[in-house]
Amino acid sequence: MELQQLRYVLAVAEKRNFTRAAEQCFVVQSALSHQIKALEQELGVPLFARTSRRVELTDAGAAFLPAARASLEAAERAAADAAATVGQIRGPLTIGVIPTVTAIDIPAALGEFHRAHPAVSIALRNGGSDELVTAIRAGEVDIAVLGLPDATTPHRVRFIELARERLxxxxxxxxxxxxxxxxxxxxxxxxxxxxxxxxxxxxxxxxxxxxxxxxxxxxxxxxxxxxxxxxxxxxxxxxxxxxxxxxxxxxxxxxxxxxxxPTRVEYLAWSDFDPAPAAVAFLDALHSQMASNRLKSQPIPMRPSSWESDAQARTLSRR
Structure with a gap:
């Protein structure tokens, strides 16, 4: 079983079409089909039910997907961790943003970060604060900017308060x-x-x-x-x-x-479980941006051992 085979399976599962999956993976369809067939032979079960008009996951395919996805993520993380030991930041980074971000200049932060770490693939995810907190806990989002009512704080994630303002x-x-x-x-x-x-x-x-x-x-x-x-x-x-x-x-x-x-409080939140090097580097970039903007801020804790609990969340700035 090879990682590329897992990528092909995930692509077909997403696209429900071998041709579009091959295009997404930048490979000819015959090569992709051959690799998936070889994997199915190795496993001894079909992963897809194929007809001339449609492609569907079999029960075995549906059972195979979660572990296949986790294996690819683990392989990417292993490569990112190894590269980070020599100062190379790579791998995926998913950032969640609410519709009303005011405390951070997200485009400027992304521009600075991309120039410093071009090997990081960045995805932006829009949504409400509750949705983004759930995504952080599920490992689907690395870092998010949230907006919550006064006296409400994010649960079961690391966070710092960025700003508060009256609407x-x-x-x-x-x-x-x-x-x-x-x-x-x-x-x-x-x-x-x-x-x-x-x-x-x-x-x-x-x-x-x-x-x-x-x-x-x-x-x-x-x-x-x-x-x-x-x-x-x-x-x-x-x-x-x-x-x-x-x-x-x-x-x-x-x-x-x-x-x-009403008073709205803006928070920066991130995973409280073993953050990837790209996530730590982006937190560092955000702190640099805010410091350059002369915000009266305290440093964002960059290492897991120094992160505080939710009850000890620190304030970067108040407006």
Whole structure:
């Protein structure tokens, strides 16, 4: 059994097509088919059921996939660990980001990191904070930027607090409240809102603030896209509560502070189990970027032996 055979099996399982799997693996279809057939003969079971029109995993194939995937990941990690001993950082790195990252300049950090470590393959994964924390714990994401309501912290992952900020009301320029210098939640309670989907942490921070004020509000429009939320506000269809850094300079939009509005805390989170060299190197790059931006920060702990428990999470900056 060879690693390349495992790669071919995973590609066919993903594409459900030998031709597209061969294209993904940059090999001719006949070579890929031959290698999979040889593996099936070695195992003594068919991994795929083939017809002229479709390819499906057999029960044996479905049982084979998890260990095959883990074997490839272990081989990649072994190569990355060996290279790291001589200062070469390589291997995959998956970074999770919420729709409203404000504390870190992700593109700038990626640019700096890629120039320093071009052998690292980087994948970005968008999602809500809960989804990304689950992915970190499952080993599917190495590092993620999260946004949570005040007094809520990530569970069962390592993390540091990056920043905290009070959300602002975002209104259309011709909205009746757009001329106010400051608002309270009760001023907005009768408005139609655009917000993140119910059940997400991006939504929870505003829901909790209204509940604490014993106010009800109507959320008519739900979206994970801040661009869409802002477009709805521009059209006068709704108002929103968003981080101030995400409100663009636009003559059709106005942001107004809300004195009792929700507070959002942004965290950097990563795996608490044997992080890969690429993940450790990226944490180092993030700290360098923040230090160069003159944030009043403490160093991000770079080695597993110095990482703190969740209860001892340290603050990089407060805004």
């Amino acid at each position: 602002v009301a975002v209104l259309a320029a011709d909205h009746r409240l757009s001329g106010r210098r400051r608002l309270r939640l009760r001023d907005l309670a009768d408005e139609t809102f655009a917000d993140f989907p119910a059940g997400t942490q991006g939504r929870a921070q505003s829901d909790r603030a209204f509940d604490a004020a014993e106010l009800r509000r109507e959320v008519t429009f739900e979206s994970m896209s801040t661009d869409l939320i802002l477009d709805l506000v521009k059209q006068g269809l709704a108002v929103a509560l968003l981080p101030p850094a995400f409100v663009p300079s636009n003559p059709n939009l106005v942001q107004v502070p809300v004195s009792d509005g």
